[in-house]
Amino acid sequence: MAIIEQIVELIVRAIMQGTPLLFGSTGEILTEKSGNLNLGIPGIMYIGAISGVIGGFFYQNSGAKIITVLAIIIPLLSSLLGSLIASLIYGFLTITLRANQNVTGLALTTFGVGIGNFFGGSLIKITNSDTPYLALSKISAAYRTTLPFANKLGLFGQLFFSYGFMVYLAVIIALIVSFVLKRTRVGLQLRSVGESPATADAAGVNVNRYKYFATCIGGMIAGLGGLYYILDYSKGIWANDAFGDRGWLAIAIVIFAIWRPNVSILGSYLFGGLYILFNYVSVSMNLLPLMQMLPYVVTIIVLVIVSMRKKRENQPPASLGTNYFREER
């Protein structure tokens, strides 16, 4: 019995650990489907997190009575706004100015982490706290509200109903993105932009608009991953650099999921599980880094398998990483 409980606990923890990755990878897939390789996603997730924290911080410290709905909506909106602005920076540079996507993305990540730590540090200063972290416990409580009957259903309830709403939101968004990409006209046109922007352009698809929309919506979805991490997973505690390398992991999942958001659901939970597996297996401390490397090893294995199978459908969008300029001769 104990072993089953342990497995259930591992799965639950994996899902919670995987949820930020799911937001991040879904956002990145949407972005990459438009041909934009946004390596700024880790930075955008940081910005999404700190923007939500700022919103929550001022609401919690405003002295007003905390209403659950507002406690959810205010950080959510400020997080979306922050990621939107960060995505617009990336979009403006790469789509309008046609700057190199890799350089822009990496710069944005460095910038995002810096912004996050700067404002995080400032907020900690404002509270005059002795500890190097900030606690938004009331806001977090709203985010971590679970369904009332979750506790009464034993292991089943623990496995399926013990999460805050953002865990379900991540899955729903991934499924919606998956559906839109596969089954709608908008999806068809978005994919065409990522595969061959010149073709899409000649067919009358507004390439730049699709690139902007995909980049911005993708960035906003990814930013939610940062928000979830702070307000739900970390129970409302912000500490500088706590988010770690999860943004890069999200980008690795994009490859693992071969650009399919529905596969990315499983991929994120698997990576989440691998990320924390060392807690459940007894290894000596000096082997720990090797354990934490597992997700990346899995990504490499997937890359090897995918390239061995040589299926055209499993390749990245053909124009990924390149900018489009109509009158280029």
Added chain:
Amino acid sequence: MSETVNEKYALQLRKVTKAFGSKVIANKDVDLDVRYGEVLAILGENGSGKTTLMNMIAGIYHPDSGEIYVNGEKASINSPKDAFRYRIGMVHQHFKLVDLFTATENIILGINDGTKYNLAKAEEEVKKISEKYGFILNPQKKIYEMSVSEKQTVEIIKVLYRGADILILDEPTAVLTPQETEKLFDVIRNMRNDGKSILIITHKLHEVLAISDRVTVLRKGEHIATVNTAQTSENELTEMMVGKRVSLNIGRSDPKDAQDRLVVSGINLTSPDGVKVLKDISFTAKSGEILGIAGIAGSGQRELLEAIAGLRTLDSGNILYIKPSDSEKVELRSKTPLQIRELGVRLSFVPEDRLGMGLVGNMDIIDNMMLRSYKKGKSVFVDRQPPKQLAEEIINSLEVVTPSAQTPVRRLSGGNVQKVLVGREIASAPSVLMVAYPVRGLDINSSYTIYNLLNKQKENGVAVIYVGEDLDVLLELCDRILVLCSGTVSGVLDGRTAKKEEIGLLMTKVNGVSENE
């Protein structure tokens, strides 16, 4: 000469001008009249502004000045979408298709008519259009599984699906076999009889005469004349196109003292995707002879040349090079280009992908010359004098139009890039010269310069292997023609007696069995 603007014409252009940058004027004050239900051929050399003009009608480019009228009314076409609204559709020379999508997905791409997204219904519609005009197409086939002519069919249906009444076809026959071209012409006639106006860009004169009702000739971006096809001739059209009388004959001398130079026997090659691209190919290239290689694009021509040049690893077979000096036999199989050169084999290769494999686009002409000779000399430093001289020699003798030898190659036009590349390869005094599509994208004058260069090499005793797509040229230039079909040799013909139809049939035949139906 041009009519007044009125609704008797499907499309009219008045004083349309377009410049790229401050120097290159692509079109200058062009007038054009297109009637309902006619095929109008747009004829002109490369760089004469045909494609730019058509791109403006199709909304890809925007004219700097001038007006476009559709059905007698002024039209403002700022994007391909606008063009569709005026029922204008263009089939580009380089297909604009998403490889990963099916035929139908490509066809409906970009259509937002407010109806529900319904792929099955669209497939029905595509089938209906195919039947109406006589196309053969599986609406669910993915583009990357299609032949070139199937892809073209998708492009044309894409335009028809949007209800286009004015169709622009940019060099539609460049990639087709004679048989496929005939089929395409049948379809074009069906469309014309259905009342559609068709503009067809081409520089193949016999096709202009075969399909069009009228011909418009452009030269250096200007409209020269529009004539009725029935009242003109190849010579008259050429004169209008080039601006001077041009002899359309390629001199062909008889091979002298032909000796075996390159003996290819039974080579097999599998591509990295696991497809067998060359199957049991054997042939001999002789000195003082031009061996032509014909075949539908992608029949293994590229792989064959690359295999000989040492860029591919063969599964089996032999490539023997016989030295002209002492008839010593050298095995080239499984050797890198550098090893081949070190063995004293003088092999030159002009690949089809000029700026990808042949030259470095961002480097100037001198540096590109050095790519061939950087190994010479013992010093760590390179000596830039000899390549500089060579570059200037080539610029002078081949009339390369360039601001200077220091200009990056990618800024030169296609014809000049090709002259630089061919010039460099010939300068290394090869005994085997392989050229792949050397005149692709070149105007008539440059093409003939290249043909003459090849002929001169042949007279000097070089074994020339010429991969070409224009069968008329192959028949005029080559002594023997090897026909490839899906990676096998389907026949070797004498260039002097072979018929075009014969080659066309061999191009689609594997071991005597036709692939078409």
